[in-house]
Amino acid sequence: MMKRITLFLWVLASVCMAKAEDGSQLWLRYQPVNKAKVTGPDCLAAEELRTYYQGETATLTLDPKMTDDAYRISGSTITAKNEQGLLYGAYALLRGESGYSAPYWKLRILNHWDNPNGTVERGFAGKSIFLNPDPERIRMYARANASVGINGTVLNNVNAKPEALSTESLQKTKAIADQLRPYGIRVYLSINFASPIKVGGLETADPLDAKVVRWWKEKVKEIYRLIPDFGGFLVKANSEGEPGPQDFGRTHADGANMLARVLKPHKGIVMWRAFVYAPQSPDRANQAYLEFMPLDGQFADNVIIQIKNGPIDFQPREPYSPLFTAMQKTQMMVEFQLTQEYLGAANHLVYLAPMWQEFFSYVKPGSLKAMAGVANIGDDTNWCGHHFAQANWYAFGRTAWNPALKPEEIADEWIRQTFSNDERLLSPVRQIMQESREACVKYMMPLGIHHIFAGTHHYGPEPWYAPKGLRADWTPPYYHKADSIGMGFDRTLTGTANVRQYPEALCRLYNDINTCPENLITWFHHVPWDHKMKSGRTFWDELCHQYDDGVHEARRFLTVWDAMQPYVDAQRFSEVQRKLRIQARDAEWWRDACLLYFQTFSHRPIPQDMEHPVHNLDEMMQFSIPISMYENPEHGYTK
């Protein structure tokens, strides 16, 4: 009886405590206490501590011998080289850290794919926050970034409009830069390589043309007059229709180095993207390597080649891009995608840190100069569309600060700050997060399957999508190559030899179907339907079970979340629940569409010991979601 009363009182208390929240405060949900007496330099760090620190006193001290951005916390004393370090230390103190900490990389940078008209490419959280910047919102953005150590931001889409460099646009960029500067965040811009023509009115954008160079010099001077600490350029060139040096018979190195020389006097850098895939190659996965390897060693010292984590394009699972281990004399940085272009948009709970950890188990952080993340931020009240998508923003900053942090540690930090310290929530929610990416792989694309998404928006499954005349490598059948024998892309030495781009040991491992990790087996092999898997099942049966397991995982997340109701405010509880329901339904859609479609090749039955598809292939094939690449779909399959 006593127990029941206690439970009752406790539920009552939880209900009263759990006031509606909208996620706008991200993980910075400290209540202002205005209590602490802070000694030391009067800076932003002091202000944050005065407002939010729960202790009686805090001390800020400067130590010029310390590393840039590093901090040491001892009790309530923070020591750093300068105010920036103190600010990082202040946020660390507020979240309960102590001891010494220094960032692994100097450059921890967000890439916004925001367009001048306010749309966000692959943005699932509303419009650009930079379109009509709200000062309070921008300040919150800056605080959030600083709190996790992010110190750079590219404000506009890599598919850059030339207008980004117009004087009018640069004035706007200056205003944002001024707001971000106090938080130690530098701004960068994506540039259109044809800007000298489009903005400057020249007849060419040839990087070796003197007039072109002069134009860039003047433009860069103009930028630095407005933004003295401007970070530099991000460039997508000769990729997916964007202009580039090859249009003028020059190489990526010619283009990047010209810009680098112009930026160098101002300490600016060039981040030159390696996301290229000319359609002439029989294997898109080979292409970036073929284009960039010959240039290894030719790039200026303020050029960093920005390479997506995998050789294709932000798939739920890819092997790492072989450029990372192949290039020896080139500065490189990795580009992760926080916005879930291929991972259920802002509808699916997919915690990405485990994916990045997997990447770093192949690519040593020491081989990279920096880490970039394509932002998942928009003007939605909760910033990221899905409350749990905030965790990917958080984890990106923390991983860029310290890639040795374990994903579960980061999740733990984030949940404590964002939801609750209550162990009854902490442990199950952390577990969901940890399992979420693998679950997504299972219900979308297990066993190395990739790029079988809807043609136009990359949301649901369309493994059959192949309109006549479309570039083959923009269609799923190019990737899955399902036929009566099996499915998968033969990238072995007797196939496209993509395996050869990897170091010898990995090449051997991947090349042999019997040693290739099963979670990449159809990435590297055309796997016969009856191939015996480690589980003892045939490949077909294993494929079926993987999909079905994914569905059950997604449903389980919902069940776990439902039990969190007592520990979460009503608004976020129900908003997350609604998303998890979409995810569970979508998982079923993925399973049914993929299995029924692949079954038309395998001619094998769905195993009896699993749940069978409940949707009809022909109806799924006729179904489409009428959204652009700038929107989050409200629903998945609806038939």
Added chain:
Amino acid sequence: MMKRITLFLWVLASVCMAKAEDGSQLWLRYQPVNKAKVTGPDCLAAEELRTYYQGETATLTLDPKMTDDAYRISGSTITAKNEQGLLYGAYALLRGESGYSAPYWKLRILNHWDNPNGTVERGFAGKSIFLNPDPERIRMYARANASVGINGTVLNNVNAKPEALSTESLQKTKAIADQLRPYGIRVYLSINFASPIKVGGLETADPLDAKVVRWWKEKVKEIYRLIPDFGGFLVKANSEGEPGPQDFGRTHADGANMLARVLKPHKGIVMWRAFVYAPQSPDRANQAYLEFMPLDGQFADNVIIQIKNGPIDFQPREPYSPLFTAMQKTQMMVEFQLTQEYLGAANHLVYLAPMWQEFFSYVKPGSLKAMAGVANIGDDTNWCGHHFAQANWYAFGRTAWNPALKPEEIADEWIRQTFSNDERLLSPVRQIMQESREACVKYMMPLGIHHIFAGTHHYGPEPWYAPKGLRADWTPPYYHKADSIGMGFDRTLTGTANVRQYPEALCRLYNDINTCPENLITWFHHVPWDHKMKSGRTFWDELCHQYDDGVHEARRFLTVWDAMQPYVDAQRFSEVQRKLRIQARDAEWWRDACLLYFQTFSHRPIPQDMEHPVHNLDEMMQFSIPISMYENPEHGYTK
């Protein structure tokens, strides 16, 4: 190895054998062999045997001492009183019966709810087959009925248009009667009680008015001139807006007896429906009893009171209508509904024989004069919309012939004739059929819940449906009465006292919440959410689990059916599969809608050890299927 080859050859053989079929042949799928030499009278029985019997010879003999319709099969010899008995015997021989068989009831009758414009009320298999009757189709209909012993058919809707008695319409009825007569099927008509006014131009339809009686006499004479073996009238009077004797201050007995007297010289009968529920009663379930019990003993000897199996209206589970055990001096017949108005229309596989068996465990067949079934037949190629709905037509005839037949025996007969004798199909499919009705109860309305269907078409769940101003007993909340304490309709002695309409022992059983069968618990009780169930669970948890079990059952049916592919022709396999998929999705919709809606009253969590709802209550509440009561929906919930 040998085994594998055998398996392979066998699969090959099955594939070759399995030609596309469309279900138009129902269970009469014998191939014409034109082999048997048939001796005896040259009749329809002889013709059927000559065409389809596999033996070399067959003998038909007459024995005038035998009971009407009965037959005896000994080897390939059939003996019967007359040609009709021989025909029944011929179909029995074709399906492999032997020995003696006689029908339990003299009258085994289908009720078509077909309208003059060709729509079929609660018809889910297309338009009326009687609108523009195709002779081949009508012959098939007659053969199918005769093959299972059905010997009567009411051609038009109980909500009868007066035109049914117009001379033009009677000419059409005659044409159909002529086609059915050789198969021993008499036709009947539903009549509109106001016909003397609407057709005859009189000022009244008062059954005690001499002019009215005269009009009926003349009309009946006209009918019998056209159709000498016309069966009689089916009457829905003073029910749901239909006219009746009460409109003229007379009783049901006055009305029925007047018609009975007019029909008597022609050997016609009156089937007078007891489906009445005046809205003044606080409990619709009480109403028919209150209206009819005072008339017990007042009906003429050619009147049969036709009573729906349950006191409300063809719900997935109801107790039996208490009139059956209460009326002592009145001829009664039961009306079952084959068309699945409340059981998933032509989309759900629900085999109804187990429901009828349940009914006959309470109502002794000997207390009834006849059995009627509301037909599930339309002009769809496969007759019933769902291939498995044919089984309900089949089972209705067989049960009306012999109510002691076990549902599984009937299913076995039907599967063998309709699909295959192969034990690998027979056993699992029979099991699905046997379990299907209980599964439907679970995912739609477990534990005695009733009438929480969509307001306009009775397809999906709308437990919340309650438009302002609508008769309360046409809205689900009237039936489920969910509130903060619990849910269910208190029909105990301290409630509406409906239990008192049952015999003493049952009254006591139902009246006590601790002895009331749990599958009817909310039918008779307002059950507290925390009421302890036999499972040890609370009522709320049990409710949740019942719904979820139903979902899993529906999914399992699909899995079982998928394994039948080798044994079924491609067309029927995929058509049934498609329906089973709808059923599985609908089951999820039912579970989610009902649990989430009832949860707004129970304020209790969905148990952690089950799958959680994946749809959102507000979206389900806004959703509607734009169909009339004459259509089968193509999909269930689509959001």
